[in-house]
Amino acid sequence: MKFAATAVAAAIMLAAPLSVWEAMAQDPALDEDTIEQAERLMDAGLDSTIGYEIVESLTTEIGARLAGSEAEARARDWAVAKMTALGLANVRIEPFDVPYWERGIEEAAIVSPYPQTLELTALGGSVATPVEGVTGEIVRFETLADLQDAPMTGFEGKIVFVDEYMTRTQDGSGYGVAVAKRSGAAVEAGKRGAVAALIRSVGTDSHRFPHTGQMRYGDVDRKVPIAALSAPDADQLQRALTRGEPVTVRVRLDTVSPGTRPSGNVIGEIPGRTDEIVVIGGHLDSWDLGTGAVDDGAGIGITMGAAKIILESGLTPERTIRIVAFGAEEIGLYGGIYYAEKYAADLDKHIVGAESDFGAGQIYQFQTRFGETKLDRAKEFQRVLAPLGIGPGNNEATGGPDMIGLRGAGVPVVTLKQNGWDYFDLHHTHDDTLDKIDPDNIAQNVAAYAGFVWMAANMDGDFRDPVTLPVTGEASQ
Amino acid sequence: MKFAATAVAAAIMLAAPLSVWEAMAQDPALDEDTIEQAERLMDAGLDSTIGYEIVESLTTEIGARLAGSEAEARARDWAVAKMTALGLANVRIEPFDVPYWERGIEEAAIVSPYPQTLELTALGGSVATPVEGVTGEIVRFETLADLQDAPMTGFEGKIVFVDEYMTRTQDGSGYGVAVAKRSGAAVEAGKRGAVAALIRSVGTDSHRFPHTGQMRYGDVDRKVPIAALSAPDADQLQRALTRGEPVTVRVRLDTVSPGTRPSGNVIGEIPGRTDEIVVIGGHLDSWDLGTGAVDDGAGIGITMGAAKIILESGLTPERTIRIVAFGAEEIGLYGGIYYAEKYAADLDKHIVGAESDFGAGQIYQFQTRFGETKLDRAKEFQRVLAPLGIGPGNNEATGGPDMIGLRGAGVPVVTLKQNGWDYFDLHHTHDDTLDKIDPDNIAQNVAAYAGFVWMAANMDGDFRDPVTLPVTGEASQ
Numbered sequence: 001m002k003f004a005a006t007a008v009a010a011a012i013m014l015a016a017p018l019s020v021w022e023a024m025a026q027d028p029a030l031d032e033d034t035i036e037q038a039e040r041l042m043d044a045g046l047d048s049t050i051g052y053e054i055v056e057s058l059t060t061e062i063g064a065r066l067a068g069s070e071a072e073a074r075a076r077d078w079a080v081a082k083m084t085a086l087g088l089a090n091v092r093i094e095p096f097d098v099p100y101w102e103r104g105i106e107e108a109a110i111v112s113p114y115p116q117t118l119e120l121t122a123l124g125g126s127v128a129t130p131v132e133g134v135t136g137e138i139v140r141f142e143t144l145a146d147l148q149d150a151p152m153t154g155f156e157g158k159i160v161f162v163d164e165y166m167t168r169t170q171d172g173s174g175y176g177v178a179v180a181k182r183s184g185a186a187v188e189a190g191k192r193g194a195v196a197a198l199i200r201s202v203g204t205d206s207h208r209f210p211h212t213g214q215m216r217y218g219d220v221d222r223k224v225p226i227a228a229l230s231a232p233d234a235d236q237l238q239r240a241l242t243r244g245e246p247v248t249v250r251v252r253l254d255t256v257s258p259g260t261r262p263s264g265n266v267i268g269e270i271p272g273r274t275d276e277i278v279v280i281g282g283h284l285d286s287w288d289l290g291t292g293a294v295d296d297g298a299g300i301g302i303t304m305g306a307a308k309i310i311l312e313s314g315l316t317p318e319r320t321i322r323i324v325a326f327g328a329e330e331i332g333l334y335g336g337i338y339y340a341e342k343y344a345a346d347l348d349k350h351i352v353g354a355e356s357d358f359g360a361g362q363i364y365q366f367q368t369r370f371g372e373t374k375l376d377r378a379k380e381f382q383r384v385l386a387p388l389g390i391g392p393g394n395n396e397a398t399g400g401p402d403m404i405g406l407r408g409a410g411v412p413v414v415t416l417k418q419n420g421w422d423y424f425d426l427h428h429t430h431d432d433t434l435d436k437i438d439p440d441n442i443a444q445n446v447a448a449y450a451g452f453v454w455m456a457a458n459m460d461g462d463f464r465d466p467v468t469l470p471v472t473g474e475a476s477q
Numbered sequence: 478m479k480f481a482a483t484a485v486a487a488a489i490m491l492a493a494p495l496s497v498w499e500a501m502a503q504d505p506a507l508d509e510d511t512i513e514q515a516e517r518l519m520d521a522g523l524d525s526t527i528g529y530e531i532v533e534s535l536t537t538e539i540g541a542r543l544a545g546s547e548a549e550a551r552a553r554d555w556a557v558a559k560m561t562a563l564g565l566a567n568v569r570i571e572p573f574d575v576p577y578w579e580r581g582i583e584e585a586a587i588v589s590p591y592p593q594t595l596e597l598t599a600l601g602g603s604v605a606t607p608v609e610g611v612t613g614e615i616v617r618f619e620t621l622a623d624l625q626d627a628p629m630t631g632f633e634g635k636i637v638f639v640d641e642y643m644t645r646t647q648d649g650s651g652y653g654v655a656v657a658k659r660s661g662a663a664v665e666a667g668k669r670g671a672v673a674a675l676i677r678s679v680g681t682d683s684h685r686f687p688h689t690g691q692m693r694y695g696d697v698d699r700k701v702p703i704a705a706l707s708a709p710d711a712d713q714l715q716r717a718l719t720r721g722e723p724v725t726v727r728v729r730l731d732t733v734s735p736g737t738r739p740s741g742n743v744i745g746e747i748p749g750r751t752d753e754i755v756v757i758g759g760h761l762d763s764w765d766l767g768t769g770a771v772d773d774g775a776g777i778g779i780t781m782g783a784a785k786i787i788l789e790s791g792l793t794p795e796r797t798i799r800i801v802a803f804g805a806e807e808i809g810l811y812g813g814i815y816y817a818e819k820y821a822a823d824l825d826k827h828i829v830g831a832e833s834d835f836g837a838g839q840i841y842q843f844q845t846r847f848g849e850t851k852l853d854r855a856k857e858f859q860r861v862l863a864p865l866g867i868g869p870g871n872n873e874a875t876g877g878p879d880m881i882g883l884r885g886a887g888v889p890v891v892t893l894k895q896n897g898w899d900y901f902d903l904h905h906t907h908d909d910t911l912d913k914i915d916p917d918n919i920a921q922n923v924a925a926y927a928g929f930v931w932m933a934a935n936m937d938g939d940f941r942d943p944v945t946l947p948v949t950g951e952a953s954q
Contacts, residue, residue: 056716059713060591060713060716060717060720061591061717061720062591062593063587063591063592063593063594063713064593064594071592071593110540114537114538114539114540115540115548116539116540116541116548116768117540117541119907206912206913207684207686207908208686208767208906208907208908208910209684209685231912232768232908232910232911232912235910235911235912236536236537236540236768236910236911239533239537239911240537240538243537243538290685291593291709291713429685430596430685431684431685431709433685433709433712433713434709434712434713434716435683435708435709435712436683
């Protein structure tokens with residue numbers, strides 16, 4: 001039925017390249033029943049505590065769950081049990097291996113002229129220092145670009161410190177710029193003969209929490225250890241340096257990389273009537289410091305919670321609604337990439353995908369990556385979601401980190417954009433704990449996902465452009 | 478001159494017990510010159526950054542400075558250099574010894590049924606666990622009182638957890654109740670055969686920072702180790718327990734108490750024309766976790782800063798203004814007690830004392846502990862301070878922790894009451910760092926102390942009741 005409608009549209013398009021755009025725009029995706037059902041699900045989501053309960057369960061019963069760790073394995077068992085208890089079908093673990101890395105003792109101190117400890121944490125993937133640590137004079141750069149522009153000599157035996165700040169924004173747009181230093185600082189420091197690299201944490205808080213996160217050396221010849229200072233410690237080092245005397249710091253990082261370990265995705269479904277799939281999820285792994293509440297217990301709670309709201313309604317969707325708890329996101333999007341590989345042959349049946357991985361703040365925007373001929377469908381969906389306070393967004397959604405494979409393969413994605421004003425206060429720190437989640441906000445997220453996924457699973461047609469697009473240049477002639 | 482005025486007042490009092498109260502109330506302490514000078518000093522304080530600069534210097538160049546540590550010794554040298562540079566006279570260290578205690582490795586984890594690490598910190602004075610730690614089932618009490626009421630048996634081999642909350646208040650009045658568990662939990666746990674005690678941190682934040690603080694065993698037969706969990710970790714333990722299964726925790730604390738170490742007060746003065754003294758100060762030591770910015774670098778900055786404002790005015794006070802940077806406050810008010818002992822013979826020459834030790838929030842109230850016949854003087858002083866936003870307070874001031882000895886000896890004290898709404902978010906944590914201090918607020922504090930201390934140093938008479946008080950019962954006959 002749905003394919004038939006698409007075929008008609010494609011036929012119209014081939015016959016009349018100009019008018020097809022209008023014709024498709026006037027072809028509504030949602031019928032009244034679907035809209036009414038979505039509205040009822042949204043109401044039920046707002047009234048439900050299920051999203052919060054799921055995050056509470058995960059963060060309390062498992063806590064931190066580093067990719068590849070025994071805790072992540074327990075989290076997979078937890079997810080199987082939880083999905084089963086919620087009533088999802090076809091619950092399964094889809095295993096894969098990941099490179100394992102673990103932090104050990106980490107210590108730092110200003111040795112002179114103002115002896116005192118500093119609080120830092122190794123970045124994921126960092127090599128270790130010798131057990132006695134490395135000691136060197138600090139050379140500070142305001143930005144990664146300044147380090148990249150620095151001469152290639154004169155840094156032997158020194159510790160490079162990239163003191164770049166991150167901008168606080170609602171949409172997380174400050175992250176991309178700030179995160180570049182996470183890999184770049186060690187790479188550039190290593191090339192220049194430095195013994196280690198330090199960065200100001202990629203974060204927006206002013207608490208004594210260093211922010212970890214994955215770094216990558218690429219194909220450098222010389223790998224030097226790298227760690228992030230908490231913002232107050234970066235301030236402290238900056239102040240020490242402005243006093244004019246050389247500042248010497250000792251850093252010890254006992255990281256280990258003992259080879260590969262098992263990880264995996266956990267999948268559960270609400271089976272539909274067709275073989276088409278709507279996929280939503282969050283990632284199950286977290287960094288090792290906090291309990292992974294906002295990153296990304298929230299995404300797990302929101303998407304499993306949305307599924308539960310639908311299951312409780314007794315409705316059966318046209319398409320299968322698939323919930324994925326992705327493994328090993330933090331260390332390199334392993335779960336998302338694996339998923340796209342495993343289901344490569346089925347990706348044309350994936351109508352749309354969305355991962356919730358930006359905390360538990362209120363959703364304020366419906367962002368899409370749809371075919372250009374289907375942008376009116378974004379408006380249709382947004383109008384239904386609007387009572388939740390969700391406005392229209394652009395068509396540049398990423399769909400979330402673990403949608404990388406699907407997005408790359410052309411599967412339409414959606415980002416239900418959350419208010420991330422405070423997200424990078426907590427992100428990748430010890431302080432990412434359950435108390436930071438507002439139950440009302442997470443209920444709004446559950447409502448939005450329940451409404452969105454229900455509409456996507458039951459709409460007519462899809463979000464893709466027809467296989468052969470009209471050529472705009474020709475059409476306008 | 479001042480003594481003469483007091484003598485006259487005393488004579489009036491003896492002659493006419495009823496009317497003396499009114500007569501004294503009508504005898505103003507402050508002349509117009511003194512008020513005008515105080516106002517100019519307050520204006521200068523508001524415009525100055527000196528208070529902030531001093532805290533910045535102390536927290537950056539020394540950082541944490543645990544009582545009895547080598548860092549506290551460096552802080553004394555810093556204070557001597559800073560007081561000298563500011564232009565204070567008679568700068569000196571007055572040494573004394575203190576019992577030394579140091580934390581070492583501290584680790585905790587839920588062993589079962591939800592294995593994960595917990596963040597805690599030993600309380601000052603706690604004994605160590607064995608190196609392998611102690612492991613026991615958690616027995617939770619909502620309050621210390623509940624533990625005190627518990628039976629004396631059935632706790633052998635268990636870990637007692639006192640989960641009592643602290644109330645957030647502007648005036649810090651929630652502290653006294655909450656702090657009782659710091660000593661009480663270990664004492665009661667030890668009596669009942671438990672292997673360790675844990676408490677919810679004495680604090681008001683919900684960040685992953687445990688709050689340390691001194692505990693005391695008193696004369697118990699059995700000392701058990703005690704540590705404070707951060708609020709999110711206390712929440713976590715509470716949630717784990719509510720799931721119904723026994724919760725087992727392992728705690729390792731490698732504390733050491735290697736004997737006595739040197740500490741000391743650092744003193745500097747603005748010499749007056751008489752041998753009377755007005756004393757203000759803060760405490761120089763801090764806990765080892767943060768850099769002691771709000772507790773109590775702020776008090777050092779505020780009181781040394783006030784002295785600098787007066788020195789810059791070129792005015793000479795009638796009475797000597799003495800600035801004391803007290804040592805070893807945190808572990809038992811050693812500096813304050815030592816000061817009162819050392820100057821026991823001179824305490825009658827101490828007109829008034831005040832310690833700033835409640836952070837760097839705005840001062841909102843002028844609280845006193847004056848003789849009852851001198852309460853009008855509190856009003857006189859408060860009226861001059863009022864443009865800074867400082868209202869009248871009661872007559873139950875403590876004067877600050879290190880005024881304990883002076884207060885006990887009957888020296889009048891003043892508390893320039895600071896807004897402590899956020900103080901216990903930071904108090905005794907890693908997060909007590911310079912970034913938490915608002916430069917405008919500390920300038921208001923400097924202004925208030927400069928104005929207050931100038932008035933106290935130049936007023937007519939004092940804040941004490943006459944040696945022989947009129948007996949109210951007789952007077953009313």
